[in-house]
Amino acid sequence: MSIRQIAGRRHVHRRMVRQALAEPEGPPPRKRGTRPxxxxxxxxxxxxxxxxxxxxxxxxxxTVTDEHGCDASYAAVRDYTRSxxxxxxxxxxxxSHQPQQLSGLS
Numbered sequence: 001m002s003i004r005q006i007a008g009r010r011h012v013h014r015r016m017v018r019q020a021l022a023e024p025e026g027p028p029p030r031k032r033g034t035r036p037x038x039x040x041x042x043x044x045x046x047x048x049x050x051x052x053x054x055x056x057x058x059x060x061x062x063t064v065t066d067e068h069g070c071d072a073s074y075a076a077v078r079d080y081t082r083s084x085x086x087x088x089x090x091x092x093x094x095x096s097h098q099p100q101q102l103s104g105l106s
Contacts, residue, residue, distance in 0.1 A: 039072035040080050047077065051084040 003021075007014045019028075040047065043064050050060045061077045064070045 037076065037080065039070065040076055043068050043070045043072070044080075047080055048084060051081045057081055 003014050003017045007017045010017070037044075046064060046068055047060065050063060055063075057074070057078045060081055061072075061074050064072065064077060
């Protein structure tokens with residue numbers, strides 16, 4: 001199979017196919033671009049504070065859009081808030097939740 005056919009089948013540049021054939025460990029991993037969050041940027045501190053409270057994502061999104069004039073999408077606010085809560089930000093509902101012990105079961 002030619003280099004052009006391999007590149008077309010794998011959706012990579014021909015240069016990467018040549019690198020893969022020349023190096024035993026293969027080509028370097030593909031670089032993934034990082035995108036800034038311009039819609040969330042101005043209200044990140046507000047989102048950080050609201051993520052620590054016991055609010056739903058919908059309540060956080062409506063607060064940010066109505067009171068702070070942010071035009072971020074619901075999905076952007078949801079993803080950012082979820083990442084902050086899962087990161088274990090102090091005071092977040094996910095971190096302060098303790099499982100209840102069931103009594104009387106022995």
